[in-house]
Amino acid sequence: MLLKFTKMHGLGNDFMVIDGVTQNVRLTPEKVQQLGDRHFGVGFDQLLLVEPPDDPDMDFRYRIFNADGSEVEQCGNGARCFAAFVLERKLTGSKRIKVQTKGGPIELRVNRDDEITVDMGLPKLEPWEIPFKADRQSITYKLEVEGRDEEIAVVSMGNPHAVLLVDDCKSTPVERLGSKIQRHNRFPENCNVGFMEVVNPGEVNLRVFERGVGETLACGTGACAAVVAGRLQGLLEPTVKVNLPGGTLTITWKEQDLPVLMTGPTTRVYEGHIRI
Numbered sequence: 001m002l003l004k005f006t007k008m009h010g011l012g013n014d015f016m017v018i019d020g021v022t023q024n025v026r027l028t029p030e031k032v033q034q035l036g037d038r039h040f041g042v043g044f045d046q047l048l049l050v051e052p053p054d055d056p057d058m059d060f061r062y063r064i065f066n067a068d069g070s071e072v073e074q075c076g077n078g079a080r081c082f083a084a085f086v087l088e089r090k091l092t093g094s095k096r097i098k099v100q101t102k103g104g105p106i107e108l109r110v111n112r113d114d115e116i117t118v119d120m121g122l123p124k125l126e127p128w129e130i131p132f133k134a135d136r137q138s139i140t141y142k143l144e145v146e147g148r149d150e151e152i153a154v155v156s157m158g159n160p161h162a163v164l165l166v167d168d169c170k171s172t173p174v175e176r177l178g179s180k181i182q183r184h185n186r187f188p189e190n191c192n193v194g195f196m197e198v199v200n201p202g203e204v205n206l207r208v209f210e211r212g213v214g215e216t217l218a219c220g221t222g223a224c225a226a227v228v229a230g231r232l233q234g235l236l237e238p239t240v241k242v243n244l245p246g247g248t249l250t251i252t253w254k255e256q257d258l259p260v261l262m263t264g265p266t267t268r269v270y271e272g273h274i275r276i
C-alpha cells in the first residue's frame with residue numbers, strides 16, 4: 001500500500017502524522033520501528049495516527065507510537081500538530097476539537113494567532129495512577145539511582161513522568177541519569193524523565209529524556225508535568241514559560257482541580273508517500 005503522511009514537529013519534537021480516517025492503516029510495533037528509523041525509514045520521535053472516534057462525544061481518536069514501536073497514552077506536542085493536521089486537511093472545520101486518546105480525552109483550541117492551546121486534562125498524582133511503586137502519595141519521593149538517593153516528583157498527564165530539580169540543565173547528565181530512571185523498577189511501565197532548572201517563578205529551563213525515544217528537543221506532557229511538580233513544591237506561579245532545547249511552551253495550571261493548559265507552535269515540514 002502507498003501510504004500518504006505529513007512530517008511535522010512541535011519545537012523539534014518530530015512526528016510522522018498519518019490520516020487513518022481516509023486511509024486504512026494497520027500498524028505493528030515492527031512496522032512503526034521501521035518507519036521511525038532515521039536512516040532506513042521516515043524517521044521520527046513519534047508516529048501519530050488519526051482515526052475516527054469510537055466515542056460519539058469525540059471528534060477524533062488520536063493514537064501515539066514512540067519510535068521504539070510502543071503505543072503510549074499521550075503526547076502534548078503531537079496534540080498540537082494533530083490539530084493543525086486535521087484542520088489543514090479539512091477533516092474538521094471546528095476551532096475546538098475533542099479528541100479521544102489512550103490516556104483520556106483532551107480538547108484542542110485554535111487561537112487567533114494560529115497557536116494551539118491544548119486542555120491536557122487533570123494531572124494524576126496518586127502513585128497507582130502514574131504507575132509508581134510507593135506506600136503513599138507525597139510531593140516528592142526518594143529514588144535510589146547509581147547508589148545515590150535522587151529526589152523526584154511523579155506526575156501522570158496520561159503518561160508517566162518523573163521530574164527532578166537541577167541547578168543547571170546544560171551540565172546535567174540527562175542521558176546517563178535519564179536512561180536509568182526511565183526504566184527504574186519502581187516504574188512498572190517505565191517513565192519520561194524531566195530535568196527542571198527554575199529560572200524564576202514564571203520561567204523554567206527543561207530537558208526531557210523520553211520513554212521509548214531518549215532525549216528529545218521538546219516534550220509537551222513533560223513540560224506540563226514539570227510545571228505541576230514545581231507548583232506543588234511552591235516554586236512556580238500559575239503560568240510558566242518552559243524553555244526546552246527546541247523552543248518555548250506556555251503552561252498554565254491554576255490550581256489542583258483544574259486542567260493543565262499548554263500553548264505552543266506547530267510546524268509542517270513536508271508531505272510524503274511511503275510504500276508499506
Ligand SMILES: N[C@H](CCC[C@H](N)C(=O)O)C(=O)O
Nearest residue numbers: 075076077159211219220221
Ligand atoms: N515518550 C512519551 C510519549 C510522547 C510525549 C512527548 N513527545 C510529548 O510531547 O508529550 C511516552 O512514552 O509517554
